[in-house]
Amino acid sequence: MLRVLEQLMRIEGVLGGCIVDTSTGLVLGQQLADDVEDLPLELTAATATEVLKAQRRAARDLGSQRVDEIIITLDRHQHILRSVHQHADLFLLVVLDRRRTNLALARFQVMDAEHLLA
Numbered sequence: 001m002l003r004v005l006e007q008l009m010r011i012e013g014v015l016g017g018c019i020v021d022t023s024t025g026l027v028l029g030q031q032l033a034d035d036v037e038d039l040p041l042e043l044t045a046a047t048a049t050e051v052l053k054a055q056r057r058a059a060r061d062l063g064s065q066r067v068d069e070i071i072i073t074l075d076r077h078q079h080i081l082r083s084v085h086q087h088a089d090l091f092l093l094v095v096l097d098r099r100r101t102n103l104a105l106a107r108f109q110v111m112d113a114e115h116l117l118a
Contacts (some may be wrong), residue, residue, distance in 0.1 A: 005031040007113040008085055013101030015077065016041050017094045019084075019117075025049035028090070039095060048081050048093050050074075069107070078103055083112045086118040 001019055008017030011029050016039045018030035025046040032039055048070075055067050072079040078098050084090040094110055096103070 001029045001117075004092070004113050004116045005029055007116060008092065009033065009100070011094065011096065011109045013097040013099070013106070015039050015095045015097055017092065018045055020045045020049060020091050020093055022049060022052060022083075022089050022091055024064065041093075041095070041111050042078070044095060045093050048091075050080060052081055052083070052091060069110075071103070071107075073098070080105075080107060080110050084112050084114055084117050090117065 004019060005017060008014060008059070014033055015036050016030065016032040018027045018041050020027055027042050027045045030041050032041070035066055051069065051070060055070055059067050068084070070081040076098055078096045078101060080094045080096070082092040084092065092110055092114055096106055
């Protein structure tokens with residue numbers, strides 16, 4: 001888990017990252033950037049859990065397969081929620097500074113981190 005968090009923290013513009021239990025919304029491991037003190041990752045993870053659950057229900061109802069990733073764009077932040085395919089009860093959550101992040105590159109880096117949990 002520590003290797004995954006370290007990998008997430010290498011993303012340019014990352015504010016924080018965590019590994020979340022999908023069924024409960026509990027953060028199993030987290031790390032904040034050195035210059036970040038006030039990022040409520042637990043609250044963000046709990047909210048992201050509900051978003052992911054709703055999207056999974058919608059995908060199932062539409063006959064789709066799994067939800068790989070959800071991106072949420074806010075005024076100053078971007079959130080990447082990445083399902084862990086080897087562990088369906090986990091997902092990765094990364095909070096990024098919108099002004100300092102290349103979202104496309106960050107997505108690939110989160111995918112690489114996900115593979116470490118396999």
